[in-house]
Amino acid sequence: MKTLGDTLKEARDGINLILRKVSAEVDIDQSLISKFEKNERKPTKEQLIRLADFYNLSHKDLIISWYSEKIAEDLKYSESTSEILKVAEEKINYYKTHNNGK
């Protein structure tokens, strides 16, 4: 199962850059980026966007990865997870249709 960290690492490997360089470009501490790649920290959404832009990765894909990992982390040890997700989706749809958009 490919993690967000894997994606970031692959992207960096793909262009053969060292952390120090990426760090300078995206203005994020290299130690943080290292941790993102090893899934020891989660980037903020802003950081994620900056990395996506720099690496030319799909915003959408990264955001999906980012949110889904957050949710999975939360529910990992919980029961009834598929019901929870089903209800969550209903609520979201309800919300979206009733407050249209924002």
Next chain:
Amino acid sequence: MKTLGDTLKEARDGINLILRKVSAEVDIDQSLISKFEKNERKPTKEQLIRLADFYNLSHKDLIISWYSEKIAEDLKYSESTSEILKVAEEKINYYKTHNNGK
């Protein structure tokens, strides 16, 4: 769409108790309980369990409500929500089958 707050309020109305009484029984500030009922605060999981026990409500149902509201709150303004939830579920299942249980 029935909220967690609605459920708690209905339960209390069902047994006709005032906040002060419930508060004393479950040891949660009455103002907090009021806010739970109005969805202005979210109970902690522990508080939720104590309320469930006191009101004789299904733990499972309340937990589903609690988590799904949390997730919905997070994703409310996001795009690709159904994809996010789909991927989240895959990750959870992956996690559960590979670390079986806990």
Next chain:
DNA sequence: AAGTTTTAGACAATATTTGTCCAAATATAA
């Protein structure tokens, strides 16, 4: 071995969540 890159961990700064209190608002009863 020397130099470079990556990583772990401690730490302060910041932000978020939580519990508590009280007085204003609302409802109920006399």
Next chain:
DNA sequence: TTATATTTGGACAAATATTGTCTAAAACTT
């Protein structure tokens, strides 16, 4: 209406969690 009781809003401090920064050790390259 007035008096009494209940509910609610809001401010605040305490506790907890997240975030960014730095440093030096570990791992890797030359």
